[in-house]
Amino acid sequence: MPDDPAPVTSPGTSRSTSATIAPNILRYLARVADEHGVDLQPLLTRVGLDPTVMGSAALRVSYRQGSDVIRQAVKLTGDEHLGLRVGAAQHLTAWGLIGLAMMAADALQDAIETGVRYQNLSGAMTVWSARWEDAGYVLRADLPDPALDPTVAVFLTEEAYSSVVTLTRLSIGAAFAPQTVEFAFPAPRDTRPFDELFRCPLRFDATGNRMVFPTRWARATMPGRDPITHASVRGVLDGEMASRRDQQDLLEVLEISLAQSLPAVPSFSEQARRHASSERTLRRRLAECGTTYEAIVDGVRREQVEQLLRRPELTLRDITRQAGFADVSALRRAIRRWHGVTPLELRTGLLEREAPTGRPHALPERGAEP
Template identity: 25%
Template sequence: MSRCSDSYEGIRCPVSANHLPSDADPIAAQVLAFGAAHGVDAVSPDQTWELLERTGVPHPGLEFAAWTDTMAFGGLLGPVIVNSPDVRTLVEDLCRFHPMFDRDRIVVARRPTGVSVSVLSAEGGPSHPDTVDAVFALLCRTVRRLAGHQAAPSEVRFRRPTPGDAGVYDALFGRVVFAAPGDVCFFGETALSAPIVQADPVVRSMLWPYAERRATHREVSWAAAVGKLLADGGAELTDVARALAVSTRTLQSRLEAEGTSFAALADSVRRERALGMIAMPDLPVTVIAARLGFATPSAFTRAFRRWTGMSPSRYRQQPDAP
């Protein structure tokens, strides 16, 4: 994800709407697994929340945070934050190294009496209420487990209206304000200074360079990520979207923002594979057509003529054909 500012004042961790990790977001994948465990077949976190609510699961985001654990952060982030010296560093690490659900992002900013943690969509607007619940609950459970109850937030604000069982939120977060202008979790200086007693600075110093390297190089375009999955054998839009932990609609809009489409990328990958196979003179055109998923050899021939301006057999006869 994008690197945090070197200065602590107004730390920002924006993630471009047109970029995503090279691997599917681990928390988003965990949300889909959580939905599957409840009999919900979804293709994105937002859809998972909606389907879970329809099936009668109360507060799906809070339930998810109780169901998963720190390792849901994925990769090196779990071990890094567990070995942070204090809560302040833990929050900074979370901001620095982790993209959130379905390209939602976490934003940490300094306040006169501490820091605020917010969750925003990739476009900068409000995130799904259950995504906010899940992020805040997972963060609060993590800091309490690692640093004790003195690490509890001083106040948590939610945009959602006051639920009928608001006590569930009070028990988890402490002071809670509903129907607020934004979703914000505040940590005071006492909480931020709380030490993580079992932290191992040696382990942290060993893991940090690798985590930093991953953070620096993890961003790729959506088109590149889709192209890689297609080249690895993905074929259908729904399959690729599921692998990237987003909905098909979200994936299509991200690709459109980059000036391309799933169909264009799939066609390009198919073309490259076709050219590679046609270079094998002993491989029949009928076999190539079947391997590329064409219904008939004639359909493959039409596509090949569109790509190269000539038929497969004619292309093979060219002296400079690759």
């Protein structure tokens, strides 16, 4: 076991509300949903992902867009193990240069650490880390938002570890099985799909999500090992990471600026002046991030509304004023567009998830829909 127990993580794994990710999961999700007889394209188009956009190798989608599509896809397919199936449908070639770097790594541990290092370029919607522990080589998958919708959280965790097992078997052999896999979510009604896929002891309701690799597998040589190719591709990926960090910094600065300005929303020209940039340059930089100023404003307002709805003492008129909407009707329309529910339904759902006893907080009449 290595002397240095420090975990391997990705440089900069925070998620801003407008953070952009490669849509690998959504592409595989659409494919698996189609096998269920469900066409996700109308849903994808509704969030701005038409067929032309989805076919672009340069496409980036927001974390929020991805979560919305996943939530609706689980509902439309009725498949409680949709995450397992989406993960099992994947192949390293869909990861582009990251997949090539992983296939050219020296050993499985090196391949995993390459994937962890460049996870922000891969379209991962979980936050990965890896390290040697007493139990063996451990790969952890944390959720970026502890208050994430439980349906989306389960899907992302299932997809994460299902894809790891599937890709590992494709890379080093079908006989691979983890030593153990632990999930933070409760055991589903039917655990057979988990048993069939992972072929190892499983634990649910664990303190965190983790997969333990037997030492012999972690140190197994990758069949496509090529040190020159591995180093060369990593050089290219490091350049992309530096560019992505610059983009992330820009998005976070704009989001903080907007959040601090609410209920007023600064104009685009005002934001350009604040950040010592021309409007043309700022618009171009946002386009490189795969977003627009309007989308960032929408994301910040959405996050603000969700936080305010968690305060039962606030009326919808209070929330309307604090989030900078023209009137309550505009707030209602925004919530319907974001979540497909009424403000009261969203508030009830948010408070139910956060209630310590699992029962919703009492909602004062003035906090209901006026």
